[in-house]
Amino acid sequence: MRDVARGVYGAARPVRPARDERIPLDCLRGHRLAIAGARSSYHHRYALTEITCGVCYALHDPLASWCLVNPARQHTVDGAPRTGLVLVRVPPDTRAGVGQLRLHVDGVALADIDVAVCGPCRRGVIEHVRTDEPHRRRGYGRVLVAAALTLAPPDTYQWSTTEVADDPVARAFWAGIDWPGDLAGPVYCTDMERAAGRLPDW
Numbered sequence: 001m002r003d004v005a006r007g008v009y010g011a012a013r014p015v016r017p018a019r020d021e022r023i024p025l026d027c028l029r030g031h032r033l034a035i036a037g038a039r040s041s042y043h044h045r046y047a048l049t050e051i052t053c054g055v056c057y058a059l060h061d062p063l064a065s066w067c068l069v070n071p072a073r074q075h076t077v078d079g080a081p082r083t084g085l086v087l088v089r090v091p092p093d094t095r096a097g098v099g100q101l102r103l104h105v106d107g108v109a110l111a112d113i114d115v116a117v118c119g120p121c122r123r124g125v126i127e128h129v130r131t132d133e134p135h136r137r138r139g140y141g142r143v144l145v146a147a148a149l150t151l152a153p154p155d156t157y158q159w160s161t162t163e164v165a166d167d168p169v170a171r172a173f174w175a176g177i178d179w180p181g182d183l184a185g186p187v188y189c190t191d192m193e194r195a196a197g198r199l200p201d202w
C-alpha cells in the first residue's frame with residue numbers, strides 16, 4: 001500500500017508550468033507560500049526544480065510537492081534528453097499544419113497535444129490533449145497547453161480548441177488552467193483548412 005502511494009505521489013510528482021525557478025505565490029492547495037513557507041529542491045528523476053509547501057508537507061498532503069517545467073524549453077525529437085521530464089516539439093510537415101508537443105519522462109511520451117499555428121493569420125488551435133491513463137491529474141496537459149502558448153503568444157494570437165464538447169472532464173480541464181482562448185469550438189484559418197486537406201490546394 002505504501003509502495004502504491006509512492007508510485008502515485010512519491011517518485012511521480014505533479015508538474016506546473018513556470019517561466020523561472022523561483023518559488024511561486026501559491027501551492028497546489030492554494031496556500032500563500034510566503035505564509036505557509038516553501039522549500040526549493042532538485043527532483044533527480046525529472047531533473048527539475050521541485051517546490052514543497054511547508055503547510056501541506058506538515059499535513060502529509062500528497063500534493064505537497066510539485067515540479068516546475070519551463071514551457072518554453074522544447075527539444076527536437078533527436079535532441080531531447082533521454083532522461084528526466086522534458087518537452088519535445090514535432091513541427092508540422094506543412095505551414096499551418098498540425099504539429100505536436102509531447103511530454104517525455106525518461107524518453108517515453110506520456111502525454112501529447114496536437115497544435116496548429118498560423119503566423120500570418122495570428123491563429124492557434126489546440127486539437128487534441130492526450131495523457132496516458134495512469135498519468136492523468138498530474139498537470140501534464142496543463143504544461144503542454146502552456147508550451148503551445150509559447151509558440152504563439154495569446155496577446156497577439158487568437159487561440160481556440162476542439163477539445164471541450166460536453167465532456168465534464170474536458171470542461172474541468174479547460175476551466176482549471178487559465179486558458180486565454182476560445183472554448184466555443186475551433187477557429188481555423190483557411191491556411192489550416194488547406195493544410196488539413198479540407199480545402200482545395202489552390
Ligand SMILES: [Zn+2]
Nearest residue numbers: 027031053056
Ligand atoms: Zn500548501
Ligand SMILES: [Zn+2]
Nearest residue numbers: 118121189191
Ligand atoms: Zn492562416
